[in-house]
Amino acid sequence: MSDCSVAVLKAEGALLLLGNEAVARGCLEAGVKVAATYPGTPSSEVGTTLERVADKAGIYFEYSVNEKVAMEVCGAAAASGFRAFTFMKHVGLNVASDALMTLIYSGTRAGLVVMSADDPSCHSSQNEQDNRLFAKFAMMPMLEPSTPREAKEMTVEAFRLSEDLEMPVLLRTTTRVSHARGIVPLAPLRSDVPPRRFEKDPGRFVTIPANARANRLKLIARMKKALELSELSPFNFTSGRGKVGVITSGIAYTYAAEFLGEAEILKLGFTNPPPEKRIADFVSRKESVIVVEELEPYLEDEVLRIAKERGIATPIYGKRTGHLPRAFEFSPDTVLGLRSLVKVKDVPEALGPSSLRLPSRPPVLCAGCPHRATYYAVKLALGKREAVFSSDVGCYSLGIQPPLHTADFLLCMGSSVGAAGGVSQVTDQKVVAFIGDSTFFHAGVPGLINAVFNDHPFLLVILDNGTTAMTGHQPNPATGRDFGGKRTEGVDFEALVRGCGVHFVRTTDPFDIKKTKETVREALEFEGVSVVVAKHPCPLLLRKGKRLETFPHNIDQEKCVRCYTCVRKFSCPALSIKEEAVSIDPSLCIGCGCCAQVCPKGAIGVVR
Amino acid sequence: MGGQGVLLASAVLGSAALEEGKEVVMSELHGMAQRGGSVVATVRIGEGVLSPLIPSGGANLLLGFEPAESLRAIQCASKSTSIVVNVHPIVPIQVSLGLEAYPPVERILEEFARLSDLLYPIDALSVARESGSEMAVNSVLLGAVCAVKAFPLSKDTVQEELIRRVPRQSRNINETAFSLGHEKIRSLLSEQVQSPSTD
Ligand code: SF4
Numbered sequence: 001m002s003d004c005s006v007a008v009l010k011a012e013g014a015l016l017l018l019g020n021e022a023v024a025r026g027c028l029e030a031g032v033k034v035a036a037t038y039p040g041t042p043s044s045e046v047g048t049t050l051e052r053v054a055d056k057a058g059i060y061f062e063y064s065v066n067e068k069v070a071m072e073v074c075g076a077a078a079a080s081g082f083r084a085f086t087f088m089k090h091v092g093l094n095v096a097s098d099a100l101m102t103l104i105y106s107g108t109r110a111g112l113v114v115m116s117a118d119d120p121s122c123h124s125s126q127n128e129q130d131n132r133l134f135a136k137f138a139m140m141p142m143l144e145p146s147t148p149r150e151a152k153e154m155t156v157e158a159f160r161l162s163e164d165l166e167m168p169v170l171l172r173t174t175t176r177v178s179h180a181r182g183i184v185p186l187a188p189l190r191s192d193v194p195p196r197r198f199e200k201d202p203g204r205f206v207t208i209p210a211n212a213r214a215n216r217l218k219l220i221a222r223m224k225k226a227l228e229l230s231e232l233s234p235f236n237f238t239s240g241r242g243k244v245g246v247i248t249s250g251i252a253y254t255y256a257a258e259f260l261g262e263a264e265i266l267k268l269g270f271t272n273p274p275p276e277k278r279i280a281d282f283v284s285r286k287e288s289v290i291v292v293e294e295l296e297p298y299l300e301d302e303v304l305r306i307a308k309e310r311g312i313a314t315p316i317y318g319k320r321t322g323h324l325p326r327a328f329e330f331s332p333d334t335v336l337g338l339r340s341l342v343k344v345k346d347v348p349e350a351l352g353p354s355s356l357r358l359p360s361r362p363p364v365l366c367a368g369c370p371h372r373a374t375y376y377a378v379k380l381a382l383g384k385r386e387a388v389f390s391s392d393v394g395c396y397s398l399g400i401q402p403p404l405h406t407a408d409f410l411l412c413m414g415s416s417v418g419a420a421g422g423v424s425q426v427t428d429q430k431v432v433a434f435i436g437d438s439t440f441f442h443a444g445v446p447g448l449i450n451a452v453f454n455d456h457p458f459l460l461v462i463l464d465n466g467t468t469a470m471t472g473h474q475p476n477p478a479t480g481r482d483f484g485g486k487r488t489e490g491v492d493f494e495a496l497v498r499g500c501g502v503h504f505v506r507t508t509d510p511f512d513i514k515k516t517k518e519t520v521r522e523a524l525e526f527e528g529v530s531v532v533v534a535k536h537p538c539p540l541l542l543r544k545g546k547r548l549e550t551f552p553h554n555i556d557q558e559k560c561v562r563c564y565t566c567v568r569k570f571s572c573p574a575l576s577i578k579e580e581a582v583s584i585d586p587s588l589c590i591g592c593g594c595c596a597q598v599c600p601k602g603a604i605g606v607v608r
Numbered sequence: 609m610g611g612q613g614v615l616l617a618s619a620v621l622g623s624a625a626l627e628e629g630k631e632v633v634m635s636e637l638h639g640m641a642q643r644g645g646s647v648v649a650t651v652r653i654g655e656g657v658l659s660p661l662i663p664s665g666g667a668n669l670l671l672g673f674e675p676a677e678s679l680r681a682i683q684c685a686s687k688s689t690s691i692v693v694n695v696h697p698i699v700p701i702q703v704s705l706g707l708e709a710y711p712p713v714e715r716i717l718e719e720f721a722r723l724s725d726l727l728y729p730i731d732a733l734s735v736a737r738e739s740g741s742e743m744a745v746n747s748v749l750l751g752a753v754c755a756v757k758a759f760p761l762s763k764d765t766v767q768e769e770l771i772r773r774v775p776r777q778s779r780n781i782n783e784t785a786f787s788l789g790h791e792k793i794r795s796l797l798s799e800q801v802q803s804p805s806t807d
């Protein structure tokens with residue numbers, strides 16, 4: 001909720017904070033000077049919080065064009081002696097990893113913390129990769145909070161750790177930690193950061209091969225020291241009592257601590273490198289051990305190795321033994337399912353399930369969403385011609401739903417453009433790619449240049465709704481920024497696209513369905529790559545800024561012939577059929593006027 | 609729309625608990641889940657609560673903003689869970705498209721009643737209208753939930769936290785909505801006391 005964003009500056013006491021807000025607070029207590037991100041669920045609220053308080057707190061915060069750039073901005077700021085924080089969703093770390101894998105070699109001067117918010121169960125993501133493996137792969141110390149309170153404490157500690165070890169530290173959360181809300185006790189804010197300069201040290205910071213080799217040896221030495229710190233860390237602790245041992249981390253700890261009985265729990269918060277001696281000691285004291293963690297058997301494999309190396313014969317249960325699932329997030333039910341291995345808490349028997357068949361309720365494009373109008377116009381322009389739709393990451397991937405069906409292929413940020421090149425090159429099918437404004441800047445531009453360079457014939461539709469909508473309406477390079485005491489001008493799409501060498505580029509307002517259809521038809525006939533910019537602001541953005549003017553529409557039941565074109569082909573969620581009559585829900589309709597254009601009988605109009 | 613209501617209600621309950629000095633943990637979902645999909649938020653209040661999620665059968669109270677969605681979430685409830693449910697349906701687009709069917713609301717309520725003896729249905733939309741605005745549905749439901757026996761917080765704290773969050777000009781409407789919602793469930797409860805259910 002928005003009032004927490006300012007409350008986050010409160011001097012003392014406690015606050016009820018979202019995990020992500022707690023991380024933002026941690027940054028303020030740690031005296032962070034620079035923060036940069038590219039928005040992505042479930043990490044976004046760290047940014048929406050910092051965006052609002054940056055000015056007052058004396059922090060420089062930016063939405064970078066993508067995660068790699070954010071990593072570079074922060075890496076260099078930390079090398080200049082300022083504490084820096086970069087945060088992103090799990091797949092964002094893939095984008096940033098090119099910078100990160102080498103940054104870890106040259107290390108840092110001031111604290112540098114990287115947060116990865118993973119998304120088990122793919123609530124808002126295209127995969128559920130476990131970024132703890134990134135910590136291992138990159139050789140990066142890692143802290144894993146379980147609660148909002150720990151999220152704040154670990155953020156502060158991660159900076160200390162990073163300076164101790166002179167290397168970046170990973171703070172790894174998951175959806176259920178980032179989006180849990182809990183009580184967080186506050187410590188004083190720190191904002192007295194003195195000015196500094198970048199002190200040159202090319203032997204360390206210029207990673208040519210000779211320096212890389214020296215840095216590699218230093219990295220291994222640093223990880224050795226990190227192991228010593230992990231053995232001593234108060235974030236690794238035991239609780240409870242029992243012959244059965246449970247080793248756990250992250251959100252799974254909260255389920256184990258509350259719903260398992262008669263077990264001793266080794267809770268790991270410093271999970272890379274894991275504390276080997278502590279684990280060995282714990283496992284050797286127990287009759288059996290269960291490793292309870294979401295996603296990959298990351299800790300479990302470490303525990304198995306550590307036990308094997310020391311000849312400890314305690315049986316170890318978890319994913320490798322089939323007692324816990326590898327896919328999807330855990331819940332209290334998951335640990336209650338461990339009855340055969342350990343005593344579990346009594347919970348009343350659940351009701352149901354009900355045998356009544358309920359309709360599904362997938363997410364859909366909002367009422368008055370300009371993307372729906374663009375999709376509708378593109379389909380009209382195609383007519384009976386078949387096309388392959390290459391889609392991208394954002395609200396508009398919801399075009400996959402009926403009746404639009406405007407998504408056939410999607411991988412990751414920016415993939416619509418590269419993939420369109422692949423299909424259009426090898427088949428004779430028409431290819432239409434869709435990409436949002438923010439996503440286009442993030443990773444779509446190289447794909448477009450590639451299409452010009454290699455002459456791929458397809459149509460790219462840039463869905464310019466003036467915001468990064470799905471993640472909470474952040475600004476992007478096309479809108480320019482206006483926060484944190486800095487104002488910039490937006491990048492012009494047509495100029496950028498022409499500059500890439502595209503000869504056909506037109507801008508159209510999707511709420512003019514006829515004109516958009518004609519523009520798209522021309523673009524489809526153009527030989528080579530063509531670009532249409534469908535420009536209309538997201539109504540939710542306008543509503544947030546109190547700039548939304550609504551013109552609620554209704555239906556003249558006399559004129560309506562109940563062909564249901566508006567409902568079944570256009571499918572605005574404000575439209576529904578009740579006892580055969582079509583009606584418009586006035587609380588949802590914003591009055592974009594599209595259904596009125598779609599109606600063949602002119603039965604829809606503004607309420608008078 | 610519904611999603612925003614769920615998030616507002618859980619924020620109100622959470623801060624009311626904090627206000628009363630109780631421990632509280634909550635879970636919410638943001639992002640893709642907020643585009644008209646079904647939204648579940650959980651609030652756990654009590655000493656030593658850590659897990660933001662509730663096990664199946666572990667909820668003391670289920671507050672449903674929409675009948676079909678509430679029935680979908682029935683597994684969090686047990687025989688001893690009080691269930692307050694708004695009977696006004698929000699029909700998903702899949703149904704308007706003719707791809708799926710929405711069962712009659714009476715059928716959904718029958719199903720609830722078959723499973724639970726602690727069901728408190730309320731037509732929150734009509735009550736909101738009665739209080740002066742259809743937008744006050746959330747306030748009606750929050751008032752309603754405060755009336756059930758299992759409710760662990762004081763009604764006044766919840767009302768204060770709610771009113772703090774609504775725009776000044778609609779405070780009166782929301783206060784009325786809250787009180788009317790509360791009254792509706794109170795009268796349902798007294799009916800129950802007068803005519804004990806015959807199993
Ligand atoms: S398209 Fe027009 S005539 Fe057909 S159902 Fe919709 S409003 Fe009625």
Ligand code: SF4
Nearest residue numbers: 572589590592593595
């Ligand atoms: S005018 Fe029609 S299409 Fe636009 S929001 Fe209202 S009902 Fe939906």
